[in-house]
Amino acid sequence: MERPVQKRTLETRARLIAAAEAAVARTGFEALRVEEIVLAAGVAKGTFFAHFKDKDALMDLLIGSRIDAHLDAIETAPAPRSPEDLVDRLMPLMTFMTCERYVFDVILRRSGAAAIEDIGPIARTFERYVRVVSTWIAGSTFRRDVPPDILAEGVQAFAIQVMALRFCALHVGDGLREPLLTFLDAWLCPRVRPSD
Numbered sequence: 001m002e003r004p005v006q007k008r009t010l011e012t013r014a015r016l017i018a019a020a021e022a023a024v025a026r027t028g029f030e031a032l033r034v035e036e037i038v039l040a041a042g043v044a045k046g047t048f049f050a051h052f053k054d055k056d057a058l059m060d061l062l063i064g065s066r067i068d069a070h071l072d073a074i075e076t077a078p079a080p081r082s083p084e085d086l087v088d089r090l091m092p093l094m095t096f097m098t099c100e101r102y103v104f105d106v107i108l109r110r111s112g113a114a115a116i117e118d119i120g121p122i123a124r125t126f127e128r129y130v131r132v133v134s135t136w137i138a139g140s141t142f143r144r145d146v147p148p149d150i151l152a153e154g155v156q157a158f159a160i161q162v163m164a165l166r167f168c169a170l171h172v173g174d175g176l177r178e179p180l181l182t183f184l185d186a187w188l189c190p191r192v193r194p195s196d
Contacts, residue, residue, distance in 0.1 A: 012041070012043060012047060012051065013051050015041040015042070015043070016037055016038075016041045016043065016047075016048060016051055016052070016058075017058075017061065017062070018041075019036075019037045019038075019040035019041040020032060020037050020058055020062060021062065022040065023036050023037060023040065024062065028099075028100055028102075029059060029062070029063070029099075029100050029102050029103050029106070030100050030101075030102035030103075032055070032059075034048055034055055037058075056106060056109065056110065057120070059106045059110075060106070060110045060120040060121050060122050061120070061121055063103060063106055063107060063110075063121075063122060064110075064120065064121025064122040064124065064125055065121060066096060067093065067096070067097070067107075067121075067122065067125040068121070068125055068128070070092055070093040070096060071093070071125060071128055071129060071132060073092070074089055074090070074093065074132055075132050077089050079135075079136045079139050079140055080136055080140065081140065081141065083181055083184040083185045083188055083189065084181060086133075086136070086155070086184060086188070087177055087180050087181045087184060090155075090159060090180070091176065091177060094159060094162075094163055094176050094180075095176070097163055098163050098166050098167075098176065101167050104163060104164070104167065106122070107122055108160075108164075110122040110123060111123055111126050112126060126156070129152075129156055130149060130152045130153055130156055131152075132152075133151075133152035133155050133156070134148040134149045134151070134152035135148075136152075137151045137152055137155075137188070142188040142189065142190075143188055143189065143190040144190070145190075151187070151188060154187050155184060155187070155188070158180060158183040158184060158187065159180060161183070162176055162179045162180045162183070163176065165179065
């Protein structure tokens with residue numbers, strides 16, 4: 001008897017997600033309203049909250065799956081040979097992450113940095129990002145005096161800083177590529193120290 005209920009529950013959840021994806025495609029993430037989702041999915045509002053704690057929980061799933069799709073593409077690309085290559089590989093992901101201020105805000109809130117209790121899709125993508133970039137760094141000519149995972153965490157931190165500045169009034173017109181390239185060139189490239 002449990003199987004039909006479970007199947008119906010999965011089908012309802014899939015309808016809610018499909019309705020949310022369609023609404024996002026029409027109006028963006030921030031404009032999405034729970035009322036719009038339940039109406040399109042043909043369910044009661046209480047049904048939405050039986051599947052998702054709140055709108056942010058749904059956004060965690062939707063945004064996390066898009067970040068994962070970008071990471072899939074990044075992971076299959078050849079390892080970058082220079083900071084320029086690395087920045088070029090990361091730009092599609094960073095462009096998505098900054099497509100709306102709301103998206104970037106949700107990413108920061110759900111990344112695990114805000115000490116949320118449960119680790120959701122977005123937090124998992126942050127861990128995956130570091131693994132992918134660490135693998136690239138380990139097989140590259142980037143600096144060797146720092147472990148690849150620490151270098152990868154630095155790449156992620158610099159990327160977040162550059163994306164955050166995009167929403168700052170002082171930097172609103174700045175792009176993503178050049179500031180990140182400046183940081184990564186300094187962070188990843190070995191430097192020859194002048195002799196004393």
